[in-house]
Amino acid sequence: MSTIRVPINYTTDILAARQQGRTLARQVGFSSPTDLTLIATAISELARNIIHYAKQGEVVLDTIQQNGKRGLAIVAKDEGPGISNIAQAMQAGYSTSGGLGLGLPGVKRLMDQFEIVSDIGKGTTVTAIKWVSRNE
Amino acid sequence: MQVPILRQGEYLIASFQAELTDTDLLRVRDALVEQVGRYRSRGVIVDVTVLDVMDSFATRTLRDIAHMIRLRGAETVIVGFQPEVAFAMVQLGMKLEGVATALDLEEGLAYLNRSTKSIGR
Numbered sequence: 001m002s003t004i005r006v007p008i009n010y011t012t013d014i015l016a017a018r019q020q021g022r023t024l025a026r027q028v029g030f031s032s033p034t035d036l037t038l039i040a041t042a043i044s045e046l047a048r049n050i051i052h053y054a055k056q057g058e059v060v061l062d063t064i065q066q067n068g069k070r071g072l073a074i075v076a077k078d079e080g081p082g083i084s085n086i087a088q089a090m091q092a093g094y095s096t097s098g099g100l101g102l103g104l105p106g107v108k109r110l111m112d113q114f115e116i117v118s119d120i121g122k123g124t125t126v127t128a129i130k131w132v133s134r135n136e
Numbered sequence: 137m138q139v140p141i142l143r144q145g146e147y148l149i150a151s152f153q154a155e156l157t158d159t160d161l162l163r164v165r166d167a168l169v170e171q172v173g174r175y176r177s178r179g180v181i182v183d184v185t186v187l188d189v190m191d192s193f194a195t196r197t198l199r200d201i202a203h204m205i206r207l208r209g210a211e212t213v214i215v216g217f218q219p220e221v222a223f224a225m226v227q228l229g230m231k232l233e234g235v236a237t238a239l240d241l242e243e244g245l246a247y248l249n250r251s252t253k254s255i256g257r
Contacts, residue, residue, distance in 0.1 A: 011158040018189060019155070034220040037188055041224045044191035103192075106228035 002027065004061045006047075008078075014047040017059045025072050028063040029132040038110045039072060039130055045107050046076035046126055054080020054123065064129070071112075071131040079123035086118055139164045141171060147179040147248055148172065149241070152186050161197045168201055172208045179248035180205050183241055185216030195230040202235040211251050213237065215244040 004024055006017040021043040022036050030036055043059060050057035057078025064073050083089050089104055104126070108114040111128040118124040139160065142149045148171055150164055168180055182201065184190070202212040213236040217225070225232070236251075238244040 014191075015155060015157050018191075032220075033188070033218070034223055037218075037220040037224050038227070040189040041191055041228065044189055045228070048191065048193060106230075109227045110224065 001063045006059045008050045009056045017047045018043040042107045042110045050078045054078035074128045076126045082120040083118040148177045149181045151183040178252040180212045181244040182214045213244045
């Protein structure tokens, strides 16, 4: 299984992270254009959140295997300000930045598994996993 | 990565050639808004056929392009959303409301022909 770490310091890293994510997703067995796009979009949004809220962090991409299933795990980590109210942040349409209000609920919809750990002053770690579907 | 902007009569056509960085997107936005004035264009087509990811920044910038160009008196139509991109956008809640879209370049031109007729410039 492979691991790729993409440091996220500049907005150009967002593009690098999702392109590498797409490549790794193909390697682990994702082939439908929809799945590849969903994965790339999720990575893009998570990397973008890091830049926007924490200025820097990293996206770690792992190919994983469990119970005969193969998949891709995305871990977006930063040591930024943290999220004060995770439940609020997970509400659809909520956004502190006045943007389109997508953010985390959107990423959760795109992926199969989603977990977020965040502490004020300590940072945020978002883990999102997508499994290769049997039809691919 | 430069985005070529072509003039077709009174329209501008911006064709995204490859995945763009945030800076590239902002450059296209500013170039289109400037050129609408320079060439007195009545319509703008932004062709996103090549994009296989449309994230929140790209969506926001497309929306800004359409609104800024409308302030300058011209109409914008975005064309070429791939099926999987359309799916991802809807899942993510990015609806691009208030922005005209069409299937492809041909449909985009037809749309602009219809909508700029009524402006009668």
